[in-house]
Amino acid sequence: MSERVVDARGSFCPGPLMELISTMKVMSVGDTLELLSTDAGSAADVPEWIKKVGHEMLDTEQDSEGTWHIRVRKAK
Amino acid sequence: MRVLVIGGGMGGTIFANLLARRIQQEMKTGKAQITMLSASHDHVYQPGWLYVAMGRATPDELVREQESLLESGIEFHVDPVEEFHLADNHVKCKSGKVHEYDIIVISTGSRPVPENIPGLKENSINCYTAENAVEFFKQLSDFKGGRIAVTVGLPHKCPMIPLELTFAMHDFIKDRGLLDKTEFYYTYPIGRVHSLENVAKWAAPEFDRMGIKYETLFNMKEVDGKNAEVLSEEGAAVKYDLLVAVPPHKGQEVIEKNGLGENGWIPTNRASLHMEGEHGQNVIILGDTTNLPISKAGSTAHFEAETAAENVAATIKIGRPVRSYDGKVFCFIEAGKDRATYAMFDYQNPPQPKAPNGAVHAFKMAYNKLYWASARGLL
Ligand SMILES: Cc1cc2nc3c(=O)[nH]c(=O)nc-3n(C[C@H](O)[C@H](O)[C@H](O)COP(=O)(O)OP(=O)(O)OC[C@H]3O[C@@H](n4cnc5c(N)ncnc54)[C@H](O)[C@@H]3O)c2cc1C
Numbered sequence: 001m002s003e004r005v006v007d008a009r010g011s012f013c014p015g016p017l018m019e020l021i022s023t024m025k026v027m028s029v030g031d032t033l034e035l036l037s038t039d040a041g042s043a044a045d046v047p048e049w050i051k052k053v054g055h056e057m058l059d060t061e062q063d064s065e066g067t068w069h070i071r072v073r074k075a076k
Numbered sequence: 077m078r079v080l081v082i083g084g085g086m087g088g089t090i091f092a093n094l095l096a097r098r099i100q101q102e103m104k105t106g107k108a109q110i111t112m113l114s115a116s117h118d119h120v121y122q123p124g125w126l127y128v129a130m131g132r133a134t135p136d137e138l139v140r141e142q143e144s145l146l147e148s149g150i151e152f153h154v155d156p157v158e159e160f161h162l163a164d165n166h167v168k169c170k171s172g173k174v175h176e177y178d179i180i181v182i183s184t185g186s187r188p189v190p191e192n193i194p195g196l197k198e199n200s201i202n203c204y205t206a207e208n209a210v211e212f213f214k215q216l217s218d219f220k221g222g223r224i225a226v227t228v229g230l231p232h233k234c235p236m237i238p239l240e241l242t243f244a245m246h247d248f249i250k251d252r253g254l255l256d257k258t259e260f261y262y263t264y265p266i267g268r269v270h271s272l273e274n275v276a277k278w279a280a281p282e283f284d285r286m287g288i289k290y291e292t293l294f295n296m297k298e299v300d301g302k303n304a305e306v307l308s309e310e311g312a313a314v315k316y317d318l319l320v321a322v323p324p325h326k327g328q329e330v331i332e333k334n335g336l337g338e339n340g341w342i343p344t345n346r347a348s349l350h351m352e353g354e355h356g357q358n359v360i361i362l363g364d365t366t367n368l369p370i371s372k373a374g375s376t377a378h379f380e381a382e383t384a385a386e387n388v389a390a391t392i393k394i395g396r397p398v399r400s401y402d403g404k405v406f407c408f409i410e411a412g413k414d415r416a417t418y419a420m421f422d423y424q425n426p427p428q429p430k431a432p433n434g435a436v437h438a439f440k441m442a443y444n445k446l447y448w449a450s451a452r453g454l455l
Binding site: 006007008009011012013014015016017018019021022025026041045048049052053 | 230265266310346421424426427
């Protein structure tokens, strides 16, 4: 099981969610990923996609500098 | 100082030419030298393939001999690199020749891999190689009506292509008088019609106005050619009569084989453009092959090359780099056959696209020719 970090801060295009989708494709089931994002939209659109596809949301928090840390697990 | 450039595409060529012009004196006196290794004698203007797919250009118009684009004094060899020995500052080429360096710049680009999605390659058309763009045009001009579905893989180069292709096909079909027999069905991986929020805000009403239907949060999983449908990771199915793909991409195999980056994407520092990791201090990465979370586009390669050329020149002259890359990207967006707009953004500032017009389209058509001056580092 591996744990990865995808730093998508300041990414408007392709943007945090597309970075996450690209990376999840090459991960193995059970691997986890932490997405760093400065886009407030990620806190809503990442969970929406994760739920729709059937992966697992672990947690979401915003640090003191405003960066969102969104942790997910590949479930299938 | 020996500077070795790997890749004679957009990033490598612009970098080498800009650097050569800045260090003319040092090159004359033998204090510095630039060598470029590429996989081809040709330099291809890939953005032109969009026009090939629409029958408005042919592939030969988009090619120049690479050597003719380079500043004098740059040594050029067509001899693809097979081994990177970054700890020992040398590479080994297909011919067996070894090239040593003090600074290496890698800009080997990316490649479409439709074969990574079951059924996609056999059942779809795309404009990501010259041959495929010609085939695209043939199938589009044979199309007599039905549903044209657009499907988008991740990651892909040129983020504007999904929209540009859809708008261009709409105008093509309209000109052929087939609009009332054709349904356009656009799909996109995230919850809006484009990754850039402001571009999506502009494009969705354009789609509505043109009668183009769309489905978001659609990531293709496989194509069932027998039943002519695309199945998504999200559990949806979309029928098609003609399937237009923006295939997923990878970096070059040689990057993966040498362990420089998973899927051919090299971990790159977003400001200095150095390769991350132990041997990265004299390794600069440009263009599509970086793993940076920004668009894989020629303009990205261009702006990165400008930063890198200034920094390498400064390193040669004063012993240290002078500036950071700010994430700048500039993309034209063709909004049909005769209108266009553009998106310019960086790590801090999102784009604010304007309504498309004929003047921006005319400028893009002019840029398609001016590109050759840009590759020479003149523009
Ligand atoms: C249809 C289409 C439309 C596009 N439209 C636009 C647009 O409108 N605007 C925009 O900004 N961008 C656009 N792009 C994207 C743009 O073309 C690329 O992002 C750009 O070419 C990337 O530059 P690069 O230097 O990273 O790679 P490339 O330009 O692809 O160059 C890679 C080079 O590396 C060489 N190479 C490969 N392997 C080796 C090896 N082992 N050893 C040595 N050399 C090697 C190749 O021969 C080539 O010369 C478009 C692309 C396509 C396909």
